[in-house]
Amino acid sequence: MxxxxxxxxxxxxxxxxxxxxxxxxxxxxxxxxxxxxxxxxxxxxxxxxxxxxxxVKEDVVVQDEYDPLIVNVFENQQEGTAPLEALRAVLAVLFAAFTEDDIERVRRRVRMIFAVPALRARQVAQSEATERLLAEMIAERTGRAANELEVRHFTALVVASWTTAISAWAETEGTKDDLAANLDRCLAHLEAGAPL
The missing domain is CATH 1.10.10.60 (Homeodomain-like)
Incomplete structure (x- = not known):
């Protein structure tokens, strides 16, 4: 990175x-x-x-600097790497650079988003923007169109996986490693076809 x-x-x-x-x-x-x-x-x-x-005021909690970093690291993944594998590698690189202060800020922001309805609504819009960004990245890597239903579905599942992993972690006093593990576990579960 x-x-x-x-x-x-x-x-x-x-x-x-x-x-x-x-x-x-x-x-x-x-x-x-x-x-x-x-x-x-x-x-x-x-x-x-x-x-x-x-x-707007909501964005001070909802926005962060991570989407451009995700793009930067994703684009540097080896060509031919499957999208989920590349995204799992991206998270590993990003978490290596996170400090404990970064992690605590994320936890406080996530808890605030779930506690305040206006923030929760704004987060939905932010998630949609992240989905569009991921769709463009995935489309370029796979040679498909960003608006293709399967590409949009894939990116929606990735963002939903991240949301689930982050919210489950924020409910605990988990560490940076716990958050990284949650995110990777959710992507691995998705990669396996989400079996139960």
Missing amino acids: NRPGLRERKKIETLHRLQEEALRLFDEQGYDETTIEQIAAAAGVSPSTFYRYFP
Whole structure:
């Protein structure tokens, strides 16, 4: 995986700072009671900077920097690797770079998404965007069309698997390794045809 340049690292640091302050304020005073102005002030940025990162308040919890990283690592997988095998390898690479702070931020975000209906609704839209992104990647790798029913079905199953793995992990006090194992286990189950 290519290491992000200085400018990209600074953007990610600001994104994380905004998320951290937003989550802290949401915990302290409630999601609905917290304003974008309060989040921006706590993070030491202007409201206009907040909006450059997050078009709406819900996105401070729902959005992250992972989709572009997934694309980057996926595109570097050996040609001819089956899509699920490539996605499992992508997750292994991404988790190797995760810190404990990254993992705790993910857990807090997931718990908040499941607790706040407006965030849950926004997450559905984010999942659809991730499905479209995956469909384009899978289509290119397999020589099929991104809008083909089977490609769309495949990517919907992958995203549903990830959602299940992450939500099951967030309900526990599991570690980074536990999350990685959950995600891989769900993809392996899917790869095997989801037998029961």
